[in-house]
Amino acid sequence: MTAFGYSRWAALATALANTGPRQRHADLLRAPGDLAALLRAHDEPEPVEVDGADLRDALAARDAFTAVFDARDEAALAERLNAMLAGNARPRLVAHAGVPLHLHVDPPGASWGGWLAASGAMGLALLVAEHGAHVLGRCAAEDCRDALLRTGAGPTRRFCSGTCASRVRVAAHRAAARQGRRGSPAAS
Numbered sequence: 101m102t103a104f105g106y107s108r109w110a111a112l113a114t115a116l117a118n119t120g121p122r123q124r125h126a127d128l129l130r131a132p133g134d135l136a137a138l139l140r141a142h143d144e145p146e147p148v149e150v151d152g153a154d155l156r157d158a159l160a161a162r163d164a165f166t167a168v169f170d171a172r173d174e175a176a177l178a179e180r181l182n183a184m185l186a187g188n189a190r191p192r193l194v195a196h197a198g199v200p201l202h203l204h205v206d207p208p209g210a211s212w213g214g215w216l217a218a219s220g221a222m223g224l225a226l227l228v229a230e231h232g233a234h235v236l237g238r239c240a241a242e243d244c245r246d247a248l249l250r251t252g253a254g255p256t257r258r259f260c261s262g263t264c265a266s267r268v269r270v271a272a273h274r275a276a277a278r279q280g281r282r283g284s285p286a287a288s
């Protein structure tokens with residue numbers, strides 16, 4: 101998968117979903133500049149010019165992606181992704197000068213939010229078709245719950261980051277130590 105293939109679209113959809121307000125951070129998508137920064141952080145080539153309509157559509161796409169990651173089972177997940185594709189996607193091969201034929205998923209003239217909805221839904225749908233529905237998950241840290249993609253080899257990824265993994269490990273260790281003190285013979 102290349103940097104400009106569907107894995108990047110899926111990563112963008114996941115990052116967009118994770119801009120929503122959480123226990124650990126406020127809403128990260130409050131201004132058009134926030135959306136431009138998100139796109140640039142995912143290697144979107146210039147020009148990245150974002151206005152209020154782009155932001156509004158991106159927030160609608162964020163709600164839809166959040167619902168996809170929150171789907172309780174495979175049927176609901178497929179239904180939500182299919183609705184996003186039906187509402188936003190018009191896949192077509194495009195050639196720009198000097199760029200080989202490649203796939204655009206959004207309709208011509210779509211806003212950045214429309215592009216995110218269409219390309220992100222296609223990226224997630226292709227990952228689900230390739231790896232299964234478990235590829236879409238959420239961080240096991242109760243105070244995080246960020247959306248994550250389980251595309252790597254090896255054991256099922258539980259945490260969004262090393263930060264969350266070690267925070268939960270330290271908390272569990274402290275809880276066990278407290279438990280140990282309480283249960284120690286010194287108390288009797």
Ligand SMILES: [Zn+2]
Pocket residue numbers: 239240241244245246259260261264
């Ligand atoms: Zn996390």
